Amino acid sequence: MKRSRRSMESKLFNRGYQLGAGGRSQDICPHAKPEHRANWMAGWRAGRGDRLSGFTGVAGLQLTPI
Secondary structure: OOOOOOOHHHHHHHHHHHHHHOOOOHHHOOOOOHHHHHHHHHHHHHHHHHHHOOOOHHHHOOOOOO
């Protein structure tokens, strides 16, 4: 059975979100390509915003992107 793959954009967004919600710095972005960095930073900003809004721990489970 074939497995469907997630797009690179969603992977980058999710990884950025996880690190942003975890309180990590945006300086640790590992990507140099502008389009990859833009997706990672968008996820980081969303995660950081959720962290600052108080959606951490159990309260943030419904917000975590899949």
